[in-house]
Amino acid sequence: MAKFLIEVPHGSDKRSCLQAIEIFLKTGSHFLTHADWGCLDGDHKAWIIADVDSKQDAMFIVPPVYRAQAKIVRLTTFTYNDLVHADEFHNGS
Secondary structure, three states, rough: OOEEEEEOOOOHHHHHHHHHHHHHHHOHHHHHHHOOEEEHHHOOOEEEEEOOHHHHHHHHHHHHOOOOOOOOEEEOOOHHHHHHHHHOOOOOO
């Protein structure tokens, strides 16, 4: 399994916030009912960290109404030893 950060934005108005929270809570999904929210700090997104097999599996956690806006990022923990093999995994410059 891999670890993914799921970021789900929603509108900044009160109605959008309450609707997003309600949709997440009503699913009954452990992932969604334990999401972290940035609304009280002006960042209208929910974040979930999930251990699943693929990005597609992570996307299926997101309620369908929010999937088009959701961002899925695979998370990796690096060790000092990984620096030796940095050329094997680094895609950027």
